[in-house]
Amino acid sequence: MAASTVRTNLDGKPLNPLTILMIGAGGFIGSHLCEKILQETPHKILALDVYSDKIKHLLEPESLEWAGRIQFHRINIKHDSRLEGLIKMSDLTINLAAICTPADYNTRPLDTIYSNFIDALPVVKYCSENGKRLIHFSTCEVYGKTIGSFLPKDSPLRQDPAYYLLKEDDSPCIFGSIEKQRWSYACAKQLIERLIYAEGAENGLEFTIVRPFNWIGPRMDFIPGIDGPSEGVPRVLACFSNALLRREQLKLVDGGESQRTFVYIKDAIEAVLLMIENPDRANGHIFNVGNPNNEVTVRQLAEMMTAVYANVSGEPALEEPTVDVSSKEFYGEGYDDSDKRIPDMTIINKQLGWNPKTSLWDLLDSTLTYQHKTYAEAIKKVISQPTTS
Numbered sequence: 001m002a003a004s005t006v007r008t009n010l011d012g013k014p015l016n017p018l019t020i021l022m023i024g025a026g027g028f029i030g031s032h033l034c035e036k037i038l039q040e041t042p043h044k045i046l047a048l049d050v051y052s053d054k055i056k057h058l059l060e061p062e063s064l065e066w067a068g069r070i071q072f073h074r075i076n077i078k079h080d081s082r083l084e085g086l087i088k089m090s091d092l093t094i095n096l097a098a099i100c101t102p103a104d105y106n107t108r109p110l111d112t113i114y115s116n117f118i119d120a121l122p123v124v125k126y127c128s129e130n131g132k133r134l135i136h137f138s139t140c141e142v143y144g145k146t147i148g149s150f151l152p153k154d155s156p157l158r159q160d161p162a163y164y165l166l167k168e169d170d171s172p173c174i175f176g177s178i179e180k181q182r183w184s185y186a187c188a189k190q191l192i193e194r195l196i197y198a199e200g201a202e203n204g205l206e207f208t209i210v211r212p213f214n215w216i217g218p219r220m221d222f223i224p225g226i227d228g229p230s231e232g233v234p235r236v237l238a239c240f241s242n243a244l245l246r247r248e249q250l251k252l253v254d255g256g257e258s259q260r261t262f263v264y265i266k267d268a269i270e271a272v273l274l275m276i277e278n279p280d281r282a283n284g285h286i287f288n289v290g291n292p293n294n295e296v297t298v299r300q301l302a303e304m305m306t307a308v309y310a311n312v313s314g315e316p317a318l319e320e321p322t323v324d325v326s327s328k329e330f331y332g333e334g335y336d337d338s339d340k341r342i343p344d345m346t347i348i349n350k351q352l353g354w355n356p357k358t359s360l361w362d363l364l365d366s367t368l369t370y371q372h373k374t375y376a377e378a379i380k381k382v383i384s385q386p387t388t389s
């Protein structure tokens with residue numbers, strides 16, 4: 001960034017350098033957000049996480065252009081008295097910390113609820129008490145299931161956007177029964193959203209809530225047995241990448257009929273930077289951030305990833321690249337699913353003028369090129385090792 005450039009926000013006001021406390025900076029979204037802020041803005045980051053592997057390249061070597069603008073704090077927000085001090089030192093707090101892999105929601109519901117609700121409480125409280133701005137990461141899962149999912153399969157109303165389009169200020173939150181522990185995450189996220197909203201209404205907290213719709217790209221989650229637990233189940237991008245790298249079949253849960261819209265992480269991060277730098281337009285709002293043009297069923301996603309990976313790796317795809325598995329077998333008791341997730345973009349368009357750019361083919365191409373370069377050799381080594389009995 002040229003030192004002489006005067007950066008302005010969407011209303012033409014000059015931008016002053018901010019100190020940003022980023023909680024969960026060492027995760028997938030945090031690592032991309034740190035990169036963007038360091039490369040394109042003069043802001044300082046206090047990066048807080050229990051892990052730093054995904055931002056190691058930003059922390060060292062110290063000779064990098066942004067040395068001095070990022071400081072890592074290895075802190076668990078569950079129990080650390082330094083949290084309030086860091087919030088006080090910052091102009092803005094961004095909270096990304098969460099357990100957010102669906103395999104955990106029904107198998108570790110207590111950890112999921114504590115992580116997404118209880119552990120976020122002090123962050124909200126300290127921001128509110130100290131008059132500090134908060135950008136909190138929620139999820140599109142707060143919408144749960146669509147109204148249309150309760151209609152008969154052949155109902156023409158299912159084609160009507162009124163029955164599936166997810167709107168921040170209008171759509172209801174529809175979860176399954178309490179035994180369906182899948183919804184522990186969505187419910188905890190919904191309650192923290194309501195608490196933040198109430199802090200805004202009653203105590204004047206300046207807040208923005210982000211609802212990401214399946215952001216994907218490099219550094220998402222982990223590859224089991226390589227940089228994560230060998231029995232771990234990450235989100236779908238990493239599950240399918242892992243299978244492709246190992247030349248195993250991609251598992252389609254309950255037929256792979258659920259639909260998702262995927263957005264490229266680099267497009268989504270542009271939206272977050274707009275929120276950071278335009279508080280007058282972002283405060284008090286909840287924003288869907290997704291790409292309504294990139295909708296596929298999970299089965300279609302598997303087919304696309306198989307085709308792209310064959311191209312990227314130069315290895316032909318398996319003759320039968322996918323296999324059906326039941327959700328009970330894959331995730332265990334208590335799993336349930338969102339049927340369809342299309343974000344309404346009216347609010348983010350109006351407030352921030354943001355639109356996603358990258359097609360699903362293009363984002364899968366760059367992401368799977370990254371996965372191949374990063375993991376293919378390591379996987380080959382693991383596979384060639386004799387297994388111990």
Ligand SMILES: NC(=O)c1ccc[n+]([C@@H]2O[C@H](COP(=O)([O-])OP(=O)(O)OC[C@H]3O[C@@H](n4cnc5c(N)ncnc54)[C@H](O)[C@@H]3O)[C@@H](O)[C@H]2O)c1
Nearest residue numbers: 024026027028029076077096097098100137139212214215
């Ligand atoms: N990736 C997506 O598409 C997506 C979609 C919806 C919502 N979200 C939300 O966005 C946020 C970030 O998601 P992500 O994909 O980067 O997940 P991630 O798991 O990669 O990142 C979360 C980070 O928070 C850290 N963390 C968790 N608990 C902590 C604690 N107690 N103290 C300190 N650090 C802690 C983790 O170590 C991790 O680095 C989450 O709140 C998630 O619910 C993400």
Ligand SMILES: O=C(O)[C@H]1O[C@H](OP(=O)(O)OP(=O)(O)OC[C@H]2O[C@@H](n3ccc(=O)[nH]c3=O)[C@H](O)[C@@H]2O)[C@H](O)[C@@H](O)[C@@H]1O
Nearest residue numbers: 100102139140212213214215235236239251252253258298
């Ligand atoms: O990314 C989001 O916007 C949100 O949604 C995700 O939830 P989900 O999309 O259900 O999670 P994925 O693991 O990405 O699964 C997507 C779909 O693929 C299916 N799947 C997953 C993995 C697999 O190997 N096979 C498979 O068919 C799942 O059953 C689900 O229908 C996670 O809950 C969160 O990270 C986040 O809040």
